[in-house]
Every structure is written in structure tokens, then in C-alpha cells.
Amino acid sequence: MGDELKKSPLAPDCFPDIPPIDGVTFSSTSAGVKYKNRMDLMLVHLCPGTAIAGVFTKSATRAAPVLDCQAKIGNKSTEGAAIIVNSGNANAFTGKRGNLAVSSIVTKVAQEISVPKARVLTSSTGVIGEPLPADRIIEKIGELKQNLSDSGIKKAAEAIMTTDTYAKGSYAELNVDRKVVKIAGIAKGSGMIAPDMATMLVYLFTDAEVQQPILQSILSDINEDTFNAITVDSDTSTSDTVLLAATGMSKVCVTQENENFKNTLRKVMCDLAHQVVRDGEGASKFVEVSVVGAQHDMDAKTHAFAIANSPLVKTALAGSDPNWGRFVMAIGKSGAAADRDRLKIFFGDILVAKDGFVAPCYSEEDGAAYMRKAELKITVDFGMGDGTFTAWTCDLTHQYISINADYRS
């Protein structure tokens, strides 16, 4: 499907240059899970001693591979590990057969590349409710092992795409005691995107040395204002997974206090989260919704998502309509504290509304000119306290309907 869709107008120019991460090798192939003639399977091999952290969808109807991953995260081991991911079929709502499929894939990977089964993590993304043809995957594992390479990350990013219109990757590095620490990541996701989390698969790799509990704490923390701060359509998938693997090969030890590491990781995660929104199904605008001055951060988050998820706000954005009344509506319905007469609404730097009414200096022409941009920033100041939250979303267009009224995802 991916290749039939036109590349999002909001896509970055190209996939970034990502150098090899010591201790991580990639391999991809075409297993024909559902799509024909395109890559749909990737394998990542992680060196012995790699620590792995994860965050997952909170859906009550989580897919079999997610349940399996969740049970394994936190397992201590000095041995190697593997991540295997297929696109085309989510292995979700597939009953006991779903668990058996995961188990047979895990067993084969463990045998083939000599890692414990408890260190083999799987993800599946694509159609829900159809049995996963595990045999097609299993018969490709030998080939995947043969082709493992430290430069295969871009092809891996391509293999996990579903309705994505471009492969998503990001890279950043930091210096600690004159040594370089690398952080790389790939992601897929474009529809069914909402906090907690999204049809979103994200794999992050670093050569830093991090104790697993610390790695988990850092990942969970940064996830809140990156992948859990984006929404395309308010729908949450049964398969969302973010994994972070730290191989330790740089010999640089990272502790909970290392703000430099956290900021660099946040940069990579934020970049990937934005790339997912920029590939939102049918998106023609990338929109930052910034709430400040709310009573507290939770209220700010509630307001930010009430705006970012409102179909009436998102269709106004699609129509480049500076219809600020719809923002007022969304704020009103959110359920969090708001005082109509203390609200200030900004489009970019333009003050649109204050004191319970349109701002005296505001001109509809200015608002309309701003709204025609492809990258928008909407700020709402509640004038009530210190609560802030920033969410990212896209507009709701005809193309979203076309993709989702026809595509069986």
C-alpha cells in the first residue's frame, strides 16, 4: 500500500545519514506477509549485554506480540538479543493462534541467531483480526541472519512501513568525557495515531552503557512529551511499541543524572514523533498546539488534546480557515478548568482573542494569511497558573477519508 500513496508534502527532504551503532546489526527482506514485492520483515541483532527498555500501548485489546514483549522487558541477561518486526499483519485479535504464531517465530529466531527466547522481541503491524502467516516469516529467518549488517538501518525503516509514505529515521550524538555516544532511531506510523500511543513502532539504539532500570525510567519519562504528545486521529492502536536498546559498546556509562544523554535522546524521539505526525494520513499541515498558563500540567494536556483532536478544529485547519471560534469550542468541551474571559489565543505571534472576545488589533486578513502556511503554531494562554503542555497534530483532509474508507488496515 505504502508505495501507492504519494509522499506527504510535510516529509523531510531525505532519510538522514545514520552511522553504524556499535553492537547493532540490521537485515530486511520481503516475506510476502501481505504485500507483494516489497520489504515487510526486519531483524535487528543486539550484542551480548545490551539493556532493553520499552513502552507499549495501553489498549485493553493489545496484540499478541505486545503482550509477549511486555512480559520480557526487564529480563536480565548478559546474552545477545533480537528484535523481529513484520508489516502487513498486526497479529491482533487473533486469539490463541496469535500467541502460537509469536511463540513459533521467537523459537526460530532464538535458535538461528543463538540468543535466549526471553531476549527475542517481536512486533507486528498491519491488518487486525487475520491470522498471521508465521510460516512465511519463519522461512526467511535464515536469510535475514545471513544478511545482518551494521549499515542496514534505512532498509529496516522501509520494511516496517504500512500506510507510511516515507521511511522515518533520526540520529544524534553527544560527547561524554571526550568519547562519542551515538543515538539512532527508526519509526513507522501514520494512521491510528494518538497518545497511549499510536499504530506506531519505534526502535531506538544507542551504544551508551545504561543499567536497564535507568534506561526504562529515562525512556518512560521522555515518551510522555514526545510520542505521547502526538495525535493524528485520536485512535489508539493495539500494537504500539517503543523499544530502546543500549549496547554499552561505547564504554560510556550513563546514569539517571546525565541530562546531556536525556536531551539528545529527547531530540531523536521528538524528531521521530514529528515525522510520524508529518506523515499523518492525508496531512497537509503540521500543527503545534501549545498550552500555557493552565491551572496545572494535566489540565494543559487535556486542553491541548481537546484542540488537537477536534474534528472541527482540524477541518478548519485543512481549509486554512482562521476560525478561532472552534478553538474556543474545543477548550470549552475539554472538561478541564478554563475562564472564558482570561483566555488568550495566538496564531503564531498574532494575538487573535482576549478578554472573552476577538482582540482589537486582530485582522481576519492576517489570520487567514497565517493559516495558509504548512507549519502552524497555535498557542493558548489560560492566564490561570503555570500548567503547560505542547501537542503536535495535523489537519483532517479529504485524503484521510479516502485512505481510511478504502484501505483495510
Add this chain to the structure above:
Amino acid sequence: MGDELKKSPLAPDCFPDIPPIDGVTFSSTSAGVKYKNRMDLMLVHLCPGTAIAGVFTKSATRAAPVLDCQAKIGNKSTEGAAIIVNSGNANAFTGKRGNLAVSSIVTKVAQEISVPKARVLTSSTGVIGEPLPADRIIEKIGELKQNLSDSGIKKAAEAIMTTDTYAKGSYAELNVDRKVVKIAGIAKGSGMIAPDMATMLVYLFTDAEVQQPILQSILSDINEDTFNAITVDSDTSTSDTVLLAATGMSKVCVTQENENFKNTLRKVMCDLAHQVVRDGEGASKFVEVSVVGAQHDMDAKTHAFAIANSPLVKTALAGSDPNWGRFVMAIGKSGAAADRDRLKIFFGDILVAKDGFVAPCYSEEDGAAYMRKAELKITVDFGMGDGTFTAWTCDLTHQYISINADYRS
């Protein structure tokens, strides 16, 4: 705007025959509030002693007329009363000027038709954030008074339309002690429809004699599973209002225990609620989402709305795609209790999924044939308890985007 839009394919054949309700007269005119050459103002006169109950939007950014109405509901009086409603402008987020506009309209109506100001209720619907041209309304009040008639209900229903594609009315009667009690209602609403409540204005009239506190209790109660059980786009308006006026002219006294009255009122309210959904912006399908077997009623409601509001469910419905995986996704994300392996999903009478997987007897052809209908019933049995809730919604189509990306509402 209304007249530029094609009538919804789900509309009833025609406006019902509604006989006069003793004690209620109607009048409508064209005040040019925003629209040209169409009716946009209606006045209802209610005879002395009429009891009035109301339920209103819970939006934190409620419009000025809503705040005014809320303050007045419950006022005891043996005098007459009036309801005046304009379309084209919601008088919402209009600051102090909004309150002044309400006050000047109320004062003029009270003078003109000799009722206390505390018994004049106003509603406004249309664009948010533009000052209401109250003078255009005020200068028509004399004319409205002249033309009050007990047969003007259909024209009144037309005058309150915004993006509605048809006027909405309903009527039912009951017998109490060989006397007839009449219940009639009109409504407007098609976009920004969601529980708590909707850009929805509803006016109900009966000639029953009901004490105000009882009338309020009955209205609030029935509102929960009628107007608060519908959703078009999950957006909640700043102006929603449901008023119920009981003139007492039938001389039939109704108490809290009168199930016959409640059922008849429920029938009228349910009919109007369905008519609003059938006029959902861009709707091509009317969908009943029935949740049974949930842990309790609150959970059932949460699940029903998670399904009814999911853009991915609604686009699948638009595409006549029997994509039951999306229902599983919506259930999973709702946050209420669910056990994947105890779920049963039905399309009409067709069992689609059970035991955590597609039902053995289910054929995709049957599902697809069912989904092509214009009226759908989706039932989800959670197999966990006695909780039930039924919600009504419509599909999400290209036409919704067209209406909302262009129309300044």
C-alpha cells in the same frame, strides 16, 4: 447556508403533522442576522402558568444566552413566558457585549408581549466570536408578536436551522383518564454534535400540567439516553439547549410516577435526537451502537462512545468496509474494562467475532453486504456483566470535510 446543502439521504420523508398545543403560539421571520432571504428568527409565546425545564451544554465557554437561560430556569411564576431564538450567530465568546445583547433582546420581548424579563429565554446558534447584531432582532419583535399563531411550529423549526438540511419536528400523544395529552418538539443541529451536548437546540411543548421540579427531573433523566446518547463528530457546542414547556392547558396533572407520560416524551425526544444524527454533516449512514454485557452502565457508555466517535470506525462505515478490527481497536482504547477473549461483535444479526477471533461461521461477503445498508446496528457483547448503553452516530465522509473546511460556523 442550509439551502445550499442537499437534503440528507437519511432524512425522514417529510415534517410531521403537528396539531396545535394549547397555550403555545409561534411566529417566525427573516431578520437578516447573517443569512439573507431566509427565516432566522422565531418567537414562542407560552401561556400564564407554564412550567419550563431545561438542560444545557456543560462547555466552560458557554454562550451568553445559555448562561442567561440557566440562571432563569426554575424561576417560579404564574405569568406567561417567551422563547426567542435566532440562527446565523451564536453570540458566543462575545465578551460583555454578548451579555448586553441578550439583555436588550429580553427587555424588548418582555415589554412587547407583557411577560416578566425573568420569563424570557433566548438561544442563538451560528458563528462563534462575532458580535450579535441585536438591533436587527429587536426591530422584528413587534412583527413577530403580530403573527403569533398556534400553527406556526413548522416555520419555527425552519427558522432555527444553520447547516441543517431539513427542519426537524416530532409529535406524540397519550391518554390519561380519557383525556388527550399532547407532546410536540422541534430541533436543530447537524455538526458539532456530541454528548453534553451538541450544537443542538431543542424546544419541547406539552399541554400537560407538571410541577416545575418534576418537569426538570423528567427532562434531565430522559435527556441522558436521548440527546446525550448521540454523536456526529465528538465536538460539543457552546450553545446547546433543550427546553421543555408544560402549559397545563389539558388540565391533566402529570406526576413523577407517570410512566406513560415519560415514555411518550422519550419517544419524541428520541425521534428528534435521531433526526439530528440523520442530518449529521455529510452523513450517508445512520448507525446504532449497542453495548451489552459490560461491567456496568458507565463502562458501556464509555465503550459505545469510543466506537461511535472513532474516526477509523466512522471512515470504515463510510466505505461500507466490514472492518471489525477497528471496533476491537476502539474498544481497546476506551479505557473501560474489556476482556479481549470474551467479546462478541455483531453486525445486525451476524456474529462477526468471538473468543478473541473472527467467528467460525462469519463470511466476509455477508459482512460486506450488511455494511452496504444505510441503516446499521452494531452490537458488542462484553460478556462481563449487566451494563448496557446505546449510542447513535453517523459515518465520516468526504462531505463532512467539505462542509467544515469551508463553512465558517
